[in-house]
Amino acid sequence: MSEPRNHVRLSADVPAPPDQVFDYFTNQFHEIWPGDMDHVREGHSSDEPMGHGFVRRMHTPAGVLEEEIVTHERPGLIEYTVINDAETKIHNHLGRIELTDSGEGGTHVNYTIDFDNRPAWQGPISARFMQAAWHLKSKRRLAKRFRG
Helix, strand or coil: CCCCCEEEEEEEEECCCHHHHHHHHHHCHHHCCCCEEEEEECCCECCECCCCCCEEEEEECCEEEEEEEEEEECCCEEEEEECCHHHCCEEEEEEEEEEEEEECCEEEEEEEEEEEECCHHHHHHHHHHHHHHHHHHHHHHHHHHCCC
């Protein structure tokens, strides 16, 4: 696999401990991005059915993306990849959500999305859409969810 052409860097500071934020990204991921989500396949562990191996179908403005959780390390790292990339505009994709303790019970979210796009010229447009959606919707949802 070659190095993806598009790199999206997102961040947020959340007033909740990493374990709670990890649970939110695991169980309520559908609230973060525009569109609907379907469960396709449960993960490998009955303790974490939406953890490692879980497959979700995201109905997004970019099309229908099937994403598989490839890393699920509580409480600090979730990674996912698009597995139906032959059928979508988005391919060579990796989403990475890193959570670190920011002190005093808070969490810093460092979220990166690396991908290629078909056609390639639409990649920067998709990246800007993701950044705008994060700032206009996702960060607000996180703040509302964990407001004290």
